[in-house]
Each structure stands twice: as C-alpha cells, then as structure tokens.
Amino acid sequence: MQTILVATEKPFAKVAVDGIREIVKNAGFELKLLEKYTSREQLLEAVKDVEAIIFRSDIIDEQVIESAKKLKIAVRAGAGYDNIDLKAASAKGVVVMNTPGQNSNAVAELAFGMMIYINRNFYNGSSGVELRGKTLGIHAYGNIGRIVGMIAKGMGMDVYAHDPFVDKVIIENDGIKYVNDVKDLYRKCQYISVNLPANKETRESLNYDLLSLMPAGATLVNTARKEIVHEPSLLKLFAERKDFRYVTDVAPDCQEQIKAEAPNRYYATPKKMGAQTEEANVNAGLAAARQIVGFLTKGDKTFQVN
Ligand code: 3PG
Numbered sequence: 585m586q587t588i589l590v591a592t593e594k595p596f597a598k599v600a601v602d603g604i605r606e607i608v609k610n611a612g613f614e615l616k617l618l619e620k621y622t623s624r625e626q627l628l629e630a631v632k633d634v635e636a637i638i639f640r641s642d643i644i645d646e647q648v649i650e651s652a653k654k655l656k657i658a659v660r661a662g663a664g665y666d667n668i669d670l671k672a673a674s675a676k677g678v679v680v681m682n683t684p685g686q687n688s689n690a691v692a693e694l695a696f697g698m699m700i701y702i703n704r705n706f707y708n709g710s711s712g713v714e715l716r717g718k719t720l721g722i723h724a725y726g727n728i729g730r731i732v733g734m735i736a737k738g739m740g741m742d743v744y745a746h747d748p749f750v751d752k753v754i755i756e757n758d759g760i761k762y763v764n765d766v767k768d769l770y771r772k773c774q775y776i777s778v779n780l781p782a783n784k785e786t787r788e789s790l791n792y793d794l795l796s797l798m799p800a801g802a803t804l805v806n807t808a809r810k811e812i813v814h815e816p817s818l819l820k821l822f823a824e825r826k827d828f829r830y831v832t833d834v835a836p837d838c839q840e841q842i843k844a845e846a847p848n849r850y851y852a853t854p855k856k857m858g859a860q861t862e863e864a865n866v867n868a869g870l871a872a873a874r875q876i877v878g879f880l881t882k883g884d885k886t887f888q889v890n
Contacts, residue, residue, distance in 0.1 A: 587614040588876055589634040590869075591627055593642050594855070595619040596661075600865035604638065607873040611881060631655065636880065638872040639668070641856060646672035657879050661868040662687055662859055663727065664809065666782040670890040679879060681887040683871040685727040687864035691807050691833075692731035694858045695777050696739070698831035699805055702851050716740035718801075721773030723766070725750045728807070729779040733760045744773055770797040775805060782809035792817035798828070806832040807858045822846045833858045 588608050590601065601617065608615040618630040624643075631637060631652035637644070638661050649655065649672045658668060660682045673680045696715075704712035720736045722729040725747035736743045737759060744761045746769040752762040763769040770776060776798065780786045791814040795804065802825070806813060815838045821828045822845045830842070835852035842850045859868065878884035 585612070585614050586635040586880060587616050587633060588636040588638065588873070589616045589618060589630055590638045591618045591621070591630060591642050592638075592640050592661075593619075593621055594640060594860070596640075596865040596869045597862040599862055600869040603866055603870045604873040607870060607877060611877040613877070613880070636876045638869065638876065640859075641667055644668040644673075649673055649676055649678060652678075657681070657876055659683065659872040659875050661872040664781050665889050666809065666811075674890045678890075679885060679888050680890040681872075681875050681879075681885075682889055683868045683875065684887065686867035686871050687859035687861075688727035688731055690861040690864035691728050691779075691858035692735060693861075694833060694853075695732055695805050695807050696735055698807075698833070698851060698853075699775060699803065702803065702829055702831050702849075705848070706851070713801075715775070718742065718775060719744065719773040719799075721746065721763070721769040721776040722760070722779065723747075723769060723776055724779040724781075724808075725755055725760075726779060729777070730758065732777045732779065733758055741775075744769055767794065767797055770794050771799070774799055774801045775803045777805045778808050778812065780808050780812050782811045786812045788812065788814040790814060790817070792820055795821055795828075796825075800827050801829075802827060803829040803831065806830070806834060808834065810834040810836050818842065819845070822849065 605615050621627055628651045631648055635654050635656045637658040640661055644658060646669050655678050657679045663682055663684055665682050668680055670680055718741055720741045720743050722732050722745040725745045733743050744763050745755050746763045746766050755762045790812055815836050819838055819841055822842055829849040831851045833853045833856050839852055
C-alpha cells in the first residue's frame with residue numbers, strides 16, 4: 585500500500601488532519617503523521633518509506649529528497665514553494681505542487697490584525713489611529729493581494745495595487761487604483777501590504793531606495809517572506825525616520841536591533857501564523873490530499889510547479 589506522509593513542524597488543526605485522513609483512507613492509501621518534529625533527523629527518517637508528502641513551511645531540501653527513495657509527489661499545503669528544492673525534486677522525477685489560494689483569506693485577515701494592533705498602540709489603552717481614509721498599497725495582486733484589497737475597501741481605505749503580472753483591467757474591475765510603477769505605489773501609500781513570493785527576482789527587493797519613498801506615517805506590512813526585505817535598509821530606515829513602522833508575520837534576522845531602536849514602531853508575530861486558522865488548514869490540507877490522490881490514481885498534474 586502507498587503511504588502519504590503529513591510532515592508539519594507547525595501542525596494543522598485537528599479538523600484538517602481528520603479530513604486529510606478520510607481522503608487518504610477512502611482512496612486506499614495509508615496516512616503517516618509527523619507533527620511538531622524537533623529535529624531534521626526525524627524528518628529524514630519519516631520520508632524514507634513514503635510515496636507522497638504533504639508539507640508546509642518545512643524545509644524539503646536535496647537531502648530530504650535523497651532520503652525519500654520512494655517519493656513520487658510532494659505537495660506544499662500553501663502558496664509559497666521557496667522551501668522545497670525544485671531542482672533536486674525534478675532530478676529525481678518527483679512532482680511538486682502547491683495549493684494556490686487555499687489559505688489566502690487567513691493571511692489577508694492577519695495583515696489587518698497587525699495593522700490595527702500597531703495603530704492602537706498594542707492595545708495599551710492610549711489613543712491610536714484608524715485605517716479609514718488612509719492610503720493602502722498592495723504590492724503583488726495575487727490571491728492574497730486581492731482579498732487584502734476587498735477588506736481594505738470595506739474599511740474605507742483608499743486602495744492602490746501594483747503587479748506587473750496582472751492586467752490593469754482586472755485590478756480596476758475590482759475597484760482598485762492601478763499603479764504601473766512600483767515606486768509610485770511606495771510614494772503614494774502610507775500602508776503597504778507586501779504579498780510577493782520569495783524568488784531570485786524578489787529577494788531583498790524591498791530596499792532603501794524603495795522603502796524610503798513612503799510618505800509620513802509609513803507602515804510596511806509583510807505577511808510574505810523575510811527574504812524579500814533588505815535588512816540593512818530596514819535598520820537604516822528605522823534609525824533615520826521616526827515615523828517608519830514595520831509589522832510582520834516573518835520576523836527579520838535583525839529584529840533584536842529593531843526592537844532596541846524602535847520598540848513602538850515594530851511588531852512581529854512570535855511564530856509565522858498567517859495561514860494558521862482552522863479554515864485555512866482545512867482548505868490547504870484537504871486540497872493537498874486530494875491533489876496527491878488525483879496524481880497517484882489518475883496522473884493528474886494540475887498545480888505542478890516543477
Ligand atoms: C504559504 O506560503 O502558503 C504561507 O506562507 C503559509 O505558510 P505555512 O503553511 O507555514 O503557515
């Protein structure tokens with residue numbers, strides 16, 4: 585019998601695991617669970633005898649793929665697949681997929697949670713500021729960006745978006761102002777929600793030249809990846825501009841320095857949790873299980889990324 589491994593250092597909600605189990609069992613496969621693992625060795629051991637893996641932000645590098653001798657498919661239950669070595673997977677004939685859009689709402693909601701949290705001075709009772717009437721720029725108008733836009737409009741924000749891969753008409757049809765030049769987005773917007781994937785084009789692309797363009801009251805909101813921000817630029821901005829604020833679900837390596845410099849202008853979740861809701865876990869986890877079953881039983885390669 586073929587085995588599907590769920591390898592999640594940060595586990596899904598129980599309701600999602602139950603749903604995955606049902607899909608896997610009904611299709612005649614076996615489910616193996618490796619949750620909250622604490623060492624790489626546990627992962628290397630667990631992958632040895634499985635045909636398929638469902639994973640999240642877990643690092644699936646060349647060594648893991650080498651260790652998974654029977655592996656046919658690995659599905660990232662989520663959007664970003666920068667944590668799996670696609671080259672190594674392809675070299676071994678392993679199909680890699682993601683589950684685009686399935687956890688987007690959870691991530692978008694967290695962006696607003698963090699904006700409100702810092703705007704209300706970490707709920708310390710002192711007078712804060714509102715989002716209504718402020719300018720919000722959406723940097724990358726994919727599944728998350730689109731929901732960020734919908735929520736922002738509902739909150740009465742003035743919403744702009746930039747995405748070189750999305751047609752102007754699509755953005756404008758959503759009632760959002762299209763911005764052709766990314767620099768104009770940063771010039772115009774007090775709040776910027778970054779929804780970029782991490783890849784060689786985007787890595788460290790949020791640098792001093794771009795971030796320093798933001799107007800007074802600049803607040804950068806990063807629910808994407810820490811790698812897309814150039815950290816020396818961040819430190820420079822915090823030191824130079826007493827209005828610059830940063831809220832993030834992906835803490836930078838330099839966060840202790842930022843906290844020392846600007847404790848009231850920075851917030852990071854203790855652990856990446858944008859997609860950590862029951863709904864997102866169910867959506868992404870069950871989609872991953874269904875995609876694996878579809879591939880193993882019918883050769884369906886929809887959502888393959890390698
Ligand atoms: C994603 O790429 O889907 C998000 O970053 C969620 O990551 P997570 O599954 O580790 O919560």
